[in-house]
Amino acid sequence: MAKSLTGQPVNKARQRAAAAAVNRKPTMSDVARLAGVGTMTVSRVLSGTVRVSAETTQRVQTAIQQLNYRPNVLARAFRGQRSHSIGLIIPYLYDPFFASCAHAVTAVAREHGYSVIITTSNEDPETEFAEVDEMLQRHVDGLLVIPSRVRNSRLTRALFGKTPVVAFDRPVSDPSIDTVLVQNAVGSRRVVEHLIEHGHRHITYLALSRSLFTINTRFLGYRRAMQDAGLESCAVFDCTSEEIVEQILKAKMALDTPPTAVVTSNTLVTRYVLGAISRLGLRIPTDLAFAGFDDFDLAEFTSPPLTVVRQPAQEMGRVAANLLFDRIARGETPHTGNRIVLPVEIVLRRSCGCKHRAAFVIH
Amino acid sequence: MAKSLTGQPVNKARQRAAAAAVNRKPTMSDVARLAGVGTMTVSRVLSGTVRVSAETTQRVQTAIQQLNYRPNVLARAFRGQRSHSIGLIIPYLYDPFFASCAHAVTAVAREHGYSVIITTSNEDPETEFAEVDEMLQRHVDGLLVIPSRVRNSRLTRALFGKTPVVAFDRPVSDPSIDTVLVQNAVGSRRVVEHLIEHGHRHITYLALSRSLFTINTRFLGYRRAMQDAGLESCAVFDCTSEEIVEQILKAKMALDTPPTAVVTSNTLVTRYVLGAISRLGLRIPTDLAFAGFDDFDLAEFTSPPLTVVRQPAQEMGRVAANLLFDRIARGETPHTGNRIVLPVEIVLRRSCGCKHRAAFVIH
DNA sequence: CTGTTAGCGCATTCAG
DNA sequence: CTGAATGCGCTAACAG
Numbered sequence: 001m002a003k004s005l006t007g008q009p010v011n012k013a014r015q016r017a018a019a020a021a022v023n024r025k026p027t028m029s030d031v032a033r034l035a036g037v038g039t040m041t042v043s044r045v046l047s048g049t050v051r052v053s054a055e056t057t058q059r060v061q062t063a064i065q066q067l068n069y070r071p072n073v074l075a076r077a078f079r080g081q082r083s084h085s086i087g088l089i090i091p092y093l094y095d096p097f098f099a100s101c102a103h104a105v106t107a108v109a110r111e112h113g114y115s116v117i118i119t120t121s122n123e124d125p126e127t128e129f130a131e132v133d134e135m136l137q138r139h140v141d142g143l144l145v146i147p148s149r150v151r152n153s154r155l156t157r158a159l160f161g162k163t164p165v166v167a168f169d170r171p172v173s174d175p176s177i178d179t180v181l182v183q184n185a186v187g188s189r190r191v192v193e194h195l196i197e198h199g200h201r202h203i204t205y206l207a208l209s210r211s212l213f214t215i216n217t218r219f220l221g222y223r224r225a226m227q228d229a230g231l232e233s234c235a236v237f238d239c240t241s242e243e244i245v246e247q248i249l250k251a252k253m254a255l256d257t258p259p260t261a262v263v264t265s266n267t268l269v270t271r272y273v274l275g276a277i278s279r280l281g282l283r284i285p286t287d288l289a290f291a292g293f294d295d296f297d298l299a300e301f302t303s304p305p306l307t308v309v310r311q312p313a314q315e316m317g318r319v320a321a322n323l324l325f326d327r328i329a330r331g332e333t334p335h336t337g338n339r340i341v342l343p344v345e346i347v348l349r350r351s352c353g354c355k356h357r358a359a360f361v362i363h
Numbered sequence: 364m365a366k367s368l369t370g371q372p373v374n375k376a377r378q379r380a381a382a383a384a385v386n387r388k389p390t391m392s393d394v395a396r397l398a399g400v401g402t403m404t405v406s407r408v409l410s411g412t413v414r415v416s417a418e419t420t421q422r423v424q425t426a427i428q429q430l431n432y433r434p435n436v437l438a439r440a441f442r443g444q445r446s447h448s449i450g451l452i453i454p455y456l457y458d459p460f461f462a463s464c465a466h467a468v469t470a471v472a473r474e475h476g477y478s479v480i481i482t483t484s485n486e487d488p489e490t491e492f493a494e495v496d497e498m499l500q501r502h503v504d505g506l507l508v509i510p511s512r513v514r515n516s517r518l519t520r521a522l523f524g525k526t527p528v529v530a531f532d533r534p535v536s537d538p539s540i541d542t543v544l545v546q547n548a549v550g551s552r553r554v555v556e557h558l559i560e561h562g563h564r565h566i567t568y569l570a571l572s573r574s575l576f577t578i579n580t581r582f583l584g585y586r587r588a589m590q591d592a593g594l595e596s597c598a599v600f601d602c603t604s605e606e607i608v609e610q611i612l613k614a615k616m617a618l619d620t621p622p623t624a625v626v627t628s629n630t631l632v633t634r635y636v637l638g639a640i641s642r643l644g645l646r647i648p649t650d651l652a653f654a655g656f657d658d659f660d661l662a663e664f665t666s667p668p669l670t671v672v673r674q675p676a677q678e679m680g681r682v683a684a685n686l687l688f689d690r691i692a693r694g695e696t697p698h699t700g701n702r703i704v705l706p707v708e709i710v711l712r713r714s715c716g717c718k719h720r721a722a723f724v725i726h
Numbered sequence: 727c728t729g730t731t732a733g734c735g736c737a738t739t740c741a742g
Numbered sequence: 743c744t745g746a747a748t749g750c751g752c753t754a755a756c757a758g
Contacts, residue, residue, distance in 0.1 A: 027735055038745040043737055053743065073500050075735035078441040079750060085480070085501075093469060094677070099462035106456060106483050115497060117448070118481045120469050134478060137436050138448075267660075274664040296661070297630075301637040303666025314457070390751055401729040406753055416727060438751035442734060730757075735750105742745075 026067040035063035046071060077139055085115045086324065087135035089145040091123045097267070097294055097313050098146065101169065104317030105144060112325050114141070121148050123212075129154040136163060142324045147172050149211050157333075164327035168320035170213040171339075178327070178337040180320040184214050184293075187309035187344035188221030190362070191291045192263055194307075194346065196229050198353045200261040200289060204252060205235040206245065206273055207265035215265045218293055222263055234259065239269050246276035253280070253288075261289035261352075267296050274302065290351040300359060305349035310361075312342050389430040398426035409434060440502055448478040449687065450498035452508040454486045460630070460657055460676050461509065464532065467680030468507060475688050477504070484511050486575075492517040499526060505687045510535050512574050520696075527690035531683035533576040534702075541690070541700040543683040547577050547656075550672035550707035551584030553725070554654045555626055557670075557709065559592050561716045563624040563652060567615060568598040569608065569636055570628030578628045581656055585626055597622065602632050609639035616643070616651075624652035624715075630659050637665065653714040663722060668712035673724075675705050 032039045037056060044050045045060040052060075063069070077083035088105050090098040102118060109116045117135060121128035128148050132155065135143060142164040147155055155167070156174045168180040195203055205222045207215050219235055226233045234252075239245050252259055264270045270292040277284060284290050284304055292299075295310035319340060327333070346362040348354045395402045400419060407413045408423040415423075426432070440446035451468050453461040465481060472479045480498060484491035491511050495518065498506060505527040510518055518530070519537045531543040558566055568585045570578050582598055589596045597615075602608050615622055627633045633655040640647060647653050647667055655662075658673035682703060690696070709725040711717045 028737095029735080039735090040737075040746085041744060044744085047737085051743070056744080070500060072441075072735050074437065074441045074446070074502055075750095076737085078435075078437045078734090078752095079736050079738090081737075083437070093456075093466035094459070094463045096457070096459045096462065099459065099465075100457045102462075102481075103456035103483065106481065110482070115480050115501060116482065117478050118465075118469065119473070119479065120466065137433060138478060139437055271661060271664070274661070278664070298634060298637070298659070298661055298665060301634070301641070301665045302661060303664065391753095392751080402751090403730080403753075404728060407728085410753085414727070419728080435751055438734095439753085441736095441750090442752050442754095444753075728758085731755090733754100734752090737748100737750095739748080740746090742743105 025072075026069045028069070028071070030067055031060065031063045031069045034067060035059045082141050083139045084113060085117055085138070085140050086142045086144060086321075086328075087132075087138070087140040088116050088118045089121055089128060089131050089135070089143070090118070091121055091146060091148060093118070093120055095267075096296060097311070098169075100313035101146070101317035101320075104314040105321045108318055108321035108325070114325075121146075123148045125149055125153055129159075132159065136160070142166070142328045144168065144320055144324055146170055147213075150213055162333055164324055164333065166320045166324045166327070168316055176333070176335055176337050178323055178334075178339075180316055180323065180340045180342065182311045182316060182342045183344045184217035185221035185224065187311070187346065188218040188263070188293060189225040190221075190346050191293075191307065191309050191352075192222050192225035193229075194348070195261045195263070195289060195291055195352060196225065196231070198261075198289060201231055202234070202257055202259040203231070203261045203263060204259040205233070205263050205265070206239050206248070206269050207235060207237050208239060208269055210237045218265055239265075239272055242272040242275040242279075245269070245272040246279055249273070249276050249282075250280060253282070259288065261285075261291070264290075264292045267292065267294045270294075270306070270308075284351050285353040289353050292351075295347055299347075300349065302351075304351050305359070307349045307352035307354065308347050310345045310347050312344070316342055388435075389432045391432070391434070393430055394423065394426045394432050397430060398422045445504050446502045447476060448480055448501070448503050449505045449507060449684075449691075450495075450501070450503040451479050451481045452484055452491060452494050452498075452506070453481070454484055454509060454511060456481070456483055458631075459659060460674070461532075463676035464509070464680035464683075467677040468684045471681055471684035471688070477688075484509075486511045488512055488516055492522075495522065499523070505529070505691045507531065507683055507687055509533055510576075513576055525696055527687055527696065529683045529687045529690070531679055539696070539698055539700050541686055541697075541702075543679055543686065543703045543705065545674045545679060545705045546707045547580035548584035548587065550674070550709065551581040551626070551656060552588040553584075553709050554656075554670070554672050554715075555585050555588035556592075557711070557725075558624045558626070558652060558654055558715060559588065559594070561624075561652060564594055565597070565620055565622040566594070566624045566626060567622040568596070568626050568628070569602050569611070569632050570598065570600050571602060571632055573600045581628050602628075602635055605635045605638040605642075608632070608635040609642055612636070612639050612645075613643060616645070622651065624648075624654070627653075627655045630655065630657045633657075633669070633671075647714050648716040652716050655714075658710055662710075663712065665714075667714050668722070670712045670715035670717065671710050673708045673710050675707070679705055 028039050028042050032042045042060050044052050045057050093099055106116050119131045125148050144166050146169045147167050155172045157176050166178045171179045210216050223233045236248050264273055282288050292306055292308040295308045299306040299308055348360040391402045391405050394405050405423050407415050408420050456462055469479050482494045488511050507529050509532045510530050518535045520539050529541040534542045573579050586596045599611050627636055645651050655669055655671040658671045662669040711723040
């Protein structure tokens with residue numbers, strides 16, 4: 001170690017004090033020294049948890065301003081306090097629906113003075129687990145997650161310890177975890193009922209993997225509507241490409257009683273279906289009526305404009321984030337979590353057979 | 364402080380050691396004790412920077428496995444090492460283009476074992492500045508940003524200190540900062556040239572704020588194409604709503620020499636224009652040909668399918684992120700930054716007047 | 727090759 | 743109401 005001429009170890013703190021104005025970011029003890037108080041007093045002024053005399057408070061505030069002091073977030077977090085960050089795990093960021101949720105989350109987080117660490121799971125439980133672990137390592141104060149598949153899910157209270165967690169868009173098996181969902185079944189059922197009112201009897205449900213909660217729940221809504229009307233369900237899952245959908249549709253249309261309407265599970269499948277329909281030379285809604293789940297920016301400008309179930313993406317992100325911050329503030333981990341279900345809207349455009357010039361919304 | 368019966372301060376470390384198996388996460392000294400070595404040896408085994416004897420290494424590894432020890436990220440970051448996190452600042456997350464960039468960034472970050480803190484600037488320089496500051500406070504190892512307006516920008520090397528920064532999609536005024544862009548002017552010029560080849564003489568450019576780099580650069584490309592063809596430019600900025608666009612278009616169409624084609628600056632304006640055109644009862648491409656900037660998922664299924672300039676969103680995010688990690692690894696801050704420009708493609712569909720059944724791409 | 731010491735900036739003891 | 747000491751988990755610098 002460096003020694004002074006007297007043989008004493010050099011006082012590092014003093015060295016730093018000398019260099020303070022030059023380079024280093026001001027620390028709490030810089031402030032304390034300038035204000036002529038102890039570091040604890042500064043700490044107390046900052047946190048405001050304990051009373052400090054008005055005069056002292058003033059001196060400290062001035063010193064803080066003068067040095068442009070900002071507490072070191074990392075030191076705080078390290079010390080075991082709040083990290084003032086939350087984690088957000090979603091399947092994909094390039095999906096506008098998930099991205100909208102994420103947007104709302106970052107907005108709410110900012111209101112609370114929080115940063116958001118975002119990562120994607122790609123619908124893979126292993127990746128999801130690894131990312132949760134990573135976030136926990138980083139001591140996030142809370143976790144927001146759109147769980148991937150329910151099967152094989154490793155998302156349980158035990159994993160999270162006492163870190164608050166809110167699942168949204170899709171639930172987790174652990175009932176102690178708060179959940180925010182939308183009316184998947186209801187939305188699906190309503191739009192199918194609407195198709196039935198248009199006189200359709202053969203309605204096909206085209207979907208992605210049934211192992212996704214939303215996809216399956218929407219299917220149940222579809223089936224329910226069909227059953228209630230005394231109609232036969234016909235669902236096809238794993239519509240994972242335009243080619244596949246084209247083949248399916250081609251086969252279906254060649255049947256004795258071909259479908260007169262199709263309903264999709266989400267925007268991706270909508271895209272495949274539109275492509276397939278166009279390639280097969282079918283016209284909407286005359287040859288085949290159409291309704292989709294999940295509205296998107298240009299659904300109004302497709303040919304024809306699409307009837308869809310609209311989900312409140314940003315609203316869901318906002319509600320989930322607020323719920324999380326509530327948990328963080330209260331510091332409690334409830335035995336049974338909340339389960340909030342947000343309403344959806346049916347946006348009637350023309351693909352279902354409606355003649356409205358403009359969109360018509362059912363709440 | 365708690366005293367033992369002998370009046371000695373209780374050895375906290377020993378207390379912890381006793382409780383270790385019960386509750387607490389294992390620390391480096393737990394590992395060290397179990398392996399019968401000093402903490403530094405453990406540290407060295409972990410970092411791998413200094414040679415440690417094979418045998419000792421083995422013992423340490425075993426202890427690590429046994430305790431399921433994972434180094435404390437926060438302590439590391441606090442200690443002044445890497446935080447293994449980068450910051451990403453984009454205007455909006457609900458915009459699919461920006462979200463796609465963000466997706467690619469998170470993917471690259473994961474490959475490097477990094478977390479990403481994402482936040483939105485809402486195109487506001489003040490928010491942007493505040494968020495940069497916040498990230499710097501959090502000691503991110505690097506920063507990726509889509510700068511908001513160039514005017515009033517407070518993004519300079521001085522602000523960032525020695526933290527590497529890469530700007531993408533839009534440049535910053537400071538030339539020492541690395542930048543990744545796409546061929547905005549070229550893309551715009553090409554697509555306008557294409558319209559001119561279709562015989563159009565009166566082509567209007569409809570755009571958002573000119574103070575956005577991309578919007579203005581695309582305008583320059585448009586103007587260049589028009590000038591080269593000896594045609595007169597006609598651009599309208601601040602097309603911020605469907606109503607405004609409708610009025611503008613209505614007025615233009617009533618002129619002696621109405622436009623026969625329009626070009627938009629980005630997808631948002633495309634949306635407004637499609638709405639306005641539809642409300643005015645105009646048909647594309649017969650009454651008015653159309654070309655847009657920025658491709659989107661369902662551009663193929665609008666009526667008619669849209670001709671657009673396609674930007675490599677994910678590619679841009681990937682390139683920018685890789686560049687950043689390169690800087691982080693080398694630890695150097697160059698005097699003059701890189702400036703990478705990525706190529707765009709022209710996707711010819713039918714709104715421009717082409718008759719292709721499927722999309723045709725020009726590179 | 728390995729261990730010891732010290733300190734990053736803060737907040738929780740405890741003692742005035 | 744205020745201050746001093748202490749340690750969070752880790753690693754740079756030094757000493758063996």
